[in-house]
Amino acid sequence: xxxxxxxxxxxxxxxxxxxxxxxxxxxxxxxxxxxxxxxxxxxxxxxxxxxxxxxxxxxxxxxxxxxxxxxxxxxxxxxxxxxxxxxxxxxxxxxxxxxxxxxxxxxxxxxxxxxxxxxxxxxxxxxxxxxxxxxxxxxxxxxxxxxxxxxxxxxxxxxxxxxxxxxxxxxxxxxxxxxxxxxxxxxxxxxxxxxxxxxxxxxxxxxxxxxxxxxxxxxxxxxxxxxxxxxxxxxxxxxxxxxxxxxxxxxxxxxxxxxxxxxxxxxxxxxxxxxxxxxxxxxxxxxxxxxxxxxxxxxxxxxxxxxxxxxxxxxxxxxxxxxxxxxxxxxxxxxxxxxxxxxxxxxxxxxxxxxxxxxxxxxxxx
Amino acid sequence: xxxxxxxxxxxxxxxxxxxxxxxxxxxxxxxxxxxxxxxxxxxxxxxxxxxxxxxxxxxxxxxxxxxxxxxxxxxxxxxxxxxxxxxxxxxxxxxxxxxxxxxxxxxxxxxxxxxxxxxxxxxxxxxxxxxxxxxxxxxxxxxxxxxxxxxxxxxxxxxxxxxxxxxxxxxxxxxxxxxxxxxxxxxxxxxxxxxxxxxxxxxxxxxxxxxxxxxxxxxxxxxxxxxxxxxxxxxxxxxxxxxxxxxxxxxxxxxxxxxxxxxxxxxxxxxxxxxxxxxxxxxxxxxxxxxxxxxxxxxxxxxxxxxxxxxxxxxxxxxxxxxxxxxxxxxxxxxxxxxxxxxxxxxxxxxxxxxxxxxxxxxxxx
Numbered sequence: 001x002x003x004x005x006x007x008x009x010x011x012x013x014x015x016x017x018x019x020x021x022x023x024x025x026x027x028x029x030x031x032x033x034x035x036x037x038x039x040x041x042x043x044x045x046x047x048x049x050x051x052x053x054x055x056x057x058x059x060x061x062x063x064x065x066x067x068x069x070x071x072x073x074x075x076x077x078x079x080x081x082x083x084x085x086x087x088x089x090x091x092x093x094x095x096x097x098x099x100x101x102x103x104x105x106x107x108x109x110x111x112x113x114x115x116x117x118x119x120x121x122x123x124x125x126x127x128x129x130x131x132x133x134x135x136x137x138x139x140x141x142x143x144x145x146x147x148x149x150x151x152x153x154x155x156x157x158x159x160x161x162x163x164x165x166x167x168x169x170x171x172x173x174x175x176x177x178x179x180x181x182x183x184x185x186x187x188x189x190x191x192x193x194x195x196x197x198x199x200x201x202x203x204x205x206x207x208x209x210x211x212x213x214x215x216x217x218x219x220x221x222x223x224x225x226x227x228x229x230x231x232x233x234x235x236x237x238x239x240x241x242x243x244x245x246x247x248x249x250x251x252x253x254x255x256x257x258x259x260x261x262x263x264x265x266x267x268x269x270x271x272x273x274x275x276x277x278x279x280x281x282x283x284x285x286x287x288x289x290x291x292x293x294x295x296x297x298x299x300x301x302x303x304x305x306x307x308x309x310x311x312x313x314x315x316x317x318x319x320x321x322x323x324x325x326x327x328x329x330x331x332x333x334x335x336x337x338x339x340x341x342x343x344x345x346x347x348x349x350x351x352x353x354x355x356x357x358x359x360x361x362x363x364x365x366x
Numbered sequence: 367x368x369x370x371x372x373x374x375x376x377x378x379x380x381x382x383x384x385x386x387x388x389x390x391x392x393x394x395x396x397x398x399x400x401x402x403x404x405x406x407x408x409x410x411x412x413x414x415x416x417x418x419x420x421x422x423x424x425x426x427x428x429x430x431x432x433x434x435x436x437x438x439x440x441x442x443x444x445x446x447x448x449x450x451x452x453x454x455x456x457x458x459x460x461x462x463x464x465x466x467x468x469x470x471x472x473x474x475x476x477x478x479x480x481x482x483x484x485x486x487x488x489x490x491x492x493x494x495x496x497x498x499x500x501x502x503x504x505x506x507x508x509x510x511x512x513x514x515x516x517x518x519x520x521x522x523x524x525x526x527x528x529x530x531x532x533x534x535x536x537x538x539x540x541x542x543x544x545x546x547x548x549x550x551x552x553x554x555x556x557x558x559x560x561x562x563x564x565x566x567x568x569x570x571x572x573x574x575x576x577x578x579x580x581x582x583x584x585x586x587x588x589x590x591x592x593x594x595x596x597x598x599x600x601x602x603x604x605x606x607x608x609x610x611x612x613x614x615x616x617x618x619x620x621x622x623x624x625x626x627x628x629x630x631x632x633x634x635x636x637x638x639x640x641x642x643x644x645x646x647x648x649x650x651x652x653x654x655x656x657x658x659x660x661x662x663x664x665x666x667x668x669x670x671x672x673x674x675x676x677x678x679x680x681x682x683x684x685x686x687x688x689x690x691x692x693x694x695x696x697x698x699x700x701x702x703x704x705x706x707x708x709x710x711x712x713x714x715x716x717x718x719x720x721x722x723x724x725x726x727x728x729x730x731x732x
Contacts, residue, residue, distance in 0.1 A: 270660040271661045273656055277643065290639055292640065293639050294638055295639060
């Protein structure tokens with residue numbers, strides 16, 4: 001039997017899950033407090049950096065690679081269906097090092113893991129690919145298969161596709177998950193209204209610590225990321241570029257997203273002097289010509305972090321509850337695979353990946 | 367005979383002139399392209415720094431001191447009449463030096479000019495007045511008579527006072543000053559409408575290069591100033607503080623205005639990476655605790671500069687035209703005295719100060 005589903009939270013994860021379920025014929029209602037993508041999803045830089053952001057070859061990296069592999073077809077389907085260019089570009093990424101001798105620490109940690117999908121460049125080779133990089137770089141690792149996307153455009157396309165697929169988007173704050181006889185049966189809104197459903201899917205990012213979720217503040221907390229959008233006169237970069245103090249995610253129209261701080265600041269969104277100085281310093285260190293760029297916009301977002309950096313993905317402690325949150329820096333990247341995982345869990349099918357490493361109860365085990 | 371007057375430009379200068387004229391019974395129409403204070407006047411930091419900003423004891427400094435002396439009564443009158451707190455505070459200002467030995471260059475240039483109105487402080491004395499100043503400052507000059515004001519509040523109060531005084535504010539762009547038989551007789555709007563008046567007063571700041579004004583781009587040009595508003599948790603400073611790379615103008619509510627770049631960038635308003643980095647670096651160098659401050663807002667304004675830094679103030683080349691523009695960094699400070707000067711010129715009275723050094727034709731003489 002295919003239940004109807006209520007999804008809590010309309011970020012990229014919630015929207016991807018809603019769309020995947022609706023495409024399988026499930027009746028989906030999605031509840032969003034503000035508007036779709038209002039929080040971390042539209043704050044994100046849109047780096048699909050499964051390679052460049054890997055710390056090891058473990059399960060999280062494998063999950064990211066799986067999702068990256070889905071992205072080309074998934075995003076092309078959205079573009080075709082909605083006519084919205086989501087900015088998916090197989091641009092590749094570079095991790096630039098300034099150290100005189102060997103490449104940087106993270107480069108060391110991962111170098112060799114990806115075989116031919118990773119290539120060490122000396123400064124001349126890096127400059128040949130990206131001439132605006134600083135003259136004093138030592139070299140770079142090139143990850144040719146990393147990509148980028150434009151998150152606000154992605155959210156718009158997801159919204160349009162959900163509407164076509166019959167997803168009902170409701171605006172409202174969720175007060176708690178309703179539990180009856182040990183089973184999640186819906187949600188209670190802050191307005192007092194109750195929404196009943198066969199399955200509840202929790203995709204509320206940093207706002208997932210709801211009564212009934214079973215998630216504690218020790219397992220999930222917000223990490224603030226400050227960002228800036230620069231406007232440049234012409235082409236500056238093609239690749240996503242990571243440096244020691246900032247990353248740069250270009251757009252085709254000359255815009256360039258600079259990120260990001262990682263701060264524990266509770267739920268206080270703010271751009272601070274320290275944060276923005278660090279980003280701008282880091283950006284100019286990578287590309288000196290950016291000193292002349294215009295600062296078009298600054299903002300911050302709250303990413304849902306977990307103790308091991310991996311998402312909380314799987315069946316909740318309560319029957320009828322599916323959890324897909326805690327995606328930290330990888331929410332945009334992991335949206336396609338998460339949509340597939342949630343769909344499998346709701347329909348009672350085998351999930352497409354081993355969820356053991358991402359189990360919701362994993363931090364309680366020890 | 368008291369003519370009716372049309373004033374071009376509703377910044378602090380235009381509003382001050384309009385109010386002064388209307389209070390003398392003159393019928394005033396003020397034409398503003400956007401809204402009152404839309405440009406440099408609301409972009410300003412509101413530093414009434416006649417002492418701290420002096421480069422010498424010449425005529426411009428004397429004009430600034432005259433206007434500063436008017437400010438307490440002028441602003442109190444506005445507050446009383448309108449109920450709007452314009453943020454006038456006799457806070458004093460400090461010019462902080464980091465040089466190990468003597469104080470900074472500008473301090474040298476002016477030190478001794480102001481007698482008892484200027485006092486040299488060693489680092490301990492400066493910290494006693496402003497404990498949040500950086501530990502590594504060498505000392506400061508204290509200018510106890512400098513003040514500060516909140517420019518957007520000032521513009522609001524001027525607007526309310528003008529309305530009470532019967533000034534008619536018209537919204538529209540001015541295409542040119544109408545000249546008939548060698549006399550200014552009004553203005554022609556971009557809409558094609560004509561506004562006739564006995565006297566035309568040009569107070570359009572960086573937008574004063576109008577046909578019929580006689581002002582050339584060699585005599586007046588825009589200098590961009592980038593600014594940031596920081597939000598702090600509590601009291602940071604009382605005095606306005608000038609440092610080598612930035613100044614800080616506090617507000618009672620914990621806000622703090624940081625300024626300012628001085629750039630030739632045509633009429634392109636923008637906040638740039640270089641500009642904002644410089645301001646933030648300069649602010650943190652003065653008050654290290656500002657690293658934790660929130661950046662509430664950034665913006666830029668276009669100040670009308672002239673070859674010698676002084677305003678263009680006096681009768682225009684054409685009869686019936688009075689010019690009061692080019693106030694550069696001193697528009698807010700010079701508003702009260704400029705209102706008096708314009709009123710005297712319109713009414714045919716002797717101006718309250720010698721206008722020779724500020725004459726509109728002074729750059730053509732050589």
